[in-house]
Amino acid sequence: IEEVRRILSFPPLGDRGLVELLPGGRVTDDLKLRAYIRCGTKAINGSGCDRSQLPANHLAGTCRMGDAGDRMSVVDRSL
Secondary structure, three states, rough: OOHHHHOOOOOHHHHOOOOOOOOOOOOOOHHHHHHHHOOOHHHHOOOOOOOOHHHHHHHHOOOOOOOOOOOOOOOOOOO
């Protein structure tokens, strides 16, 4: 997160007025950044760990769906 912040601060990206949405520029403490990476936004406020907010959980359900004859699909239409 810190490296991405650093990269985005230089032109031309830094000149675009981009705003960090999550975890947000106000979160700079290493422990809070690590908690955010592990647990999502609730960890920043100290209200627990909710891994359902993490992008990795959403990516786990993405795959090519198709008919049985489609060699590129990994699941059929009935999953």
